[in-house]
Amino acid sequence: MRTTISILGCGWLGTELGRNLLKKGYIVKGSTGTNSRYNELEFTGIQPFYVRVEPEAMVIDYFSFFNTDVLVIVIPPARQENITDIFPAQIGKIVEQIRQMKIQKVLFVSSTSVYESTNKEVREGDEGIPEKPSGRAIIEAENILLxxxxxxxxxxxxxxxxxxxxxxxxxxxxKKGIPGNTPVNLIHRDDCVQILSQIIEKEIWGEVFNACCPDHPLKKDFYSKAAEVSDLPIPEFSDLPENYKVVNSDKLIKRLEYTFKYPSPMNYLNELQAWDFRI
Known part of the structure; x- marks a missing residue:
């Protein structure tokens, strides 16, 4: 019997993941909260559903969206006041459906914003208290699920x-006066899709993984190059100090035996230059 994957949040990342899973032979359901995206999903082969998760209730066209083997949650917290209350409440509403439909496997797309900027390398378990409300909301959402x-x-x-x-x-x-001597923690969408797909294929559950390019160039080097290859004004950086973190992804690389397509974000910029990239 073919495995069914439901992707809650088919935006820029979720839709590309859905396309990849379709090619691998999975049945894929995808949700969106906008009519325009609903129509776009129909053309991809992903079964479209209208789902909007509110703190008080869930607005959905067909609850069969949650009749699935694996639920992938790709909904970041919105930029709004009280997000530390709102986003965990939204996750709570999703959990109600997971329990009701007896879904056994959940894949939650989180963010490295759960880590404090402590001017050192961070690994899974080093979360601390994130500076931004969105980071605090995400880590609470993680805990609800885990x-x-x-x-x-x-x-x-x-x-x-x-x-x-x-x-x-x-x-x-x-831009001018930006602190430029801090390392960046970036990842290409192609790597995101492959990582999520491999977790599903290899059935790796009950884990927490960091996922960033293993190489962390300085902000001034990456964004100056990015502007250069795009024919945009080069930003001016300062030597002012800025708190940072370097996200370590060794656990993911070892557990999945994963090789990054873009081990450095500079690899991506070099590719853009080769293709005479202009946007």
């Missing part, structure tokens, strides 16, 4: 996402 005994959750903490249609040259083009 502490459940009636299903298994694997959490993947991605660094900053780069890749198709996300030109990093635009992030800081023309």
């Amino acid at each position: 502490n459940r005994q009636d299903f298994q959750t694997t959490v993947v903490r991605f660094g900053g996402l780069i890749g198709a249609n996300r030109n990093p040259g635009r992030f800081m083009a023309g």
Whole structure:
């Protein structure tokens, strides 16, 4: 019997993951909260569902979306006040459906924002108290899922996402006075998709993984190069100190025996230059 995967949040990352899983022979259901994305999903072969998760309730067209073997949650916290209350409440509503439909396996897309910037390398278990409310909301959401005994959750903490249609040259083009001597924690969408797919294929559950490029160039080097290959104004960096963290992904690499397509974000920029990338 073919395995069914439901992806809650088919945006820039979730849709690409769905396409990849379809090629591997899985049945894929995908959710969106907008009508335009709903129509786009239909053309990919992903079975489209309308789902909007609110703290008080879930707005959904068909609850058969949750009739699945694996639920992948790809919904970041929205930028709004009280996010430390709202996002965990949203996850709580999702848990209600997981329990009701007796889903056994959950894959939660998290973020390295759960780590404090302590000017050192961080590994799984070094979370501390994140500076941003979004980071605190995400780590609480992780705990809600990981502490459940009636299903298994694997959490993947991605660094900053780069890749198709996300030109990093635009992030800081023309800006001035930016502290530039801090390392970046980035990952390409292609690697994100392969990592999530391999976790599902290899059935690695009940784990927490960091997922970033193993190489961490300085902010000034990466974003200057990104602007250069995109014909955008080069940002001006300062030597002012800035708190940072270096996210270590050794656990993921060892457990999955994973080889990054883009071991450094600079590899991606070199590829863009080779293709005369312009956005």
